[in-house]
Amino acid sequence: MIATTRRLGASFFNRPVLMLFIAMLSWGGNTIAGRLAIGEVSPFVLVFLRWLIVSILMTSLLYPRIRAEWPTMRPRLGVMMLMALFGFVAFNMLFYIAAYTTTAINLGILQGAMPILVLVGTxxxxxxxxxxxxxxxxxxxxxxxxxxxxxxxxxALGSLSINPGDGIMFLACIFYAGYTLALRNRPRVSGLVFFSVLSIFAAICSVPALAYEMASGGALWPTPDGWLIVLFVSLFPSCLAQIFFMRAVELIGPGRAGVFINLVPIFSALLAVAILSEPFHLHHGAALVLVLGGIWLSERRSALA
Structure with missing residues (x-):
């Protein structure tokens, strides 16, 4: 039984498409969580708690492996700290701040720009x-x-009358695209160990923002519903999705893996309409077609190169 479970696990972690599909569904759910978090838990508290929970969970499970592979990571700790700061902390803080002034549908569609940002960065x-x-x-x-x-x-572009939340979300996407590019040259340690250390750094890097939010009187600790949101984003978008995405990048590279982010706007739109009853306007449909069509065109290189 144990041997069968190990074989199934090994088989799953060699299926990048399946892992990416689950990761994008989790991140689509994160857009819903971001909207539901309003009034239940403040943005910086949410980011701190999610990475604190993930770091405790991963460290408790993998401490011996982290200790064994620490010498390999030590020369790159500065880079890893920056990856955690921009990819895990800054992205999520901006994401949850944007959720206050834009819709879950917009959050999801704007994330669809990340594959192109990764391509430009490449x-x-x-x-x-x-x-x-x-x-x-x-x-x-x-x-x-x-x-x-x-x-x-x-x-509105001429008068710069753009929803601030959408601009904040686009900046968050730039940060995560940079993190995705950096994964290409990450230390040669196991993905789980690498992610565990990044989660520790993310928890540490989120402390200054949490302190600022508390000092300014804006901190809202989770309500009972807020704790459900914290647990969801900790286990799925933060933990499983990040591990699956990192493993997929390892198998097929950042460019190809980044293309699957085009599924996030689709999942986000469907979940937003189904769960939040958000209206789906004509410009949302046009934007989805353009974003997904643009990604499809960019991927034609595989057939032509």
Whole structure:
């Protein structure tokens, strides 16, 4: 029985598509959690608690392995701290702040821009070759994001009357795209150990923001419903999704893995309509088509390169 379980586990962790599908569904659920958290737990408290819970859980399970692989990670601890700061802490704090002034549908669709941001970063950092279809895909995705940010009124770009929450969410996406690119050169240790140490750093890096929120009187500790939200985001978007995404990047690279983020806006939109009863407008549909179409065009490189 134990041997069978181990074989099934090994088989699962070698299926990047399945892991990415579950990760994107979890992140789609995170957009709903971000909206539900309003009035139940404040943003910086939520981020601190989620990473505190994850770090305690992972460290308790993997401490011997963390200790054994620590010498390999030691030379890269500074880089790992930055990855945790931008990919785990800054992204999530901005995400939950944005949830106060924009919808779950918008949060999800804007996350669909991340694959293009990863592609642009791959070109700038790793000097990857860009094909004409990829450029067309980038432009299509940018228009889709602009539609969401201006609520279907592109003329708002001229007057800069863009929902602040959408702008904050886009900045969060830039941070996570940088984290995704950095995964390409992470220390050669097991994914679980690497994630465990990042979660510890994320909990530490979230303390200053938590202190600021408490000092300013804006801290809201979880209500009973808030604790359910904290546990959900700790176990699924924070823990399982991050582990699955990291493993998928290890198997197929950041560019291909990043493309699967296009599933987040789809899951977010469906969950927002079903759970939050948010209205789905025509510009949302147009933005989804443009974002997903742009990503599809950018991926044609696999067939043409």
């Amino acid at each position: 070109v700038l950092v790793f000097r990857a070759r860009v094909l004409p279809l990829q450029i067309l895909g980038i432009l299509a995705t940018m228009v889709g994001v602009a539609l969401v940010a201006t609520h279907g009124d592109l003329s």
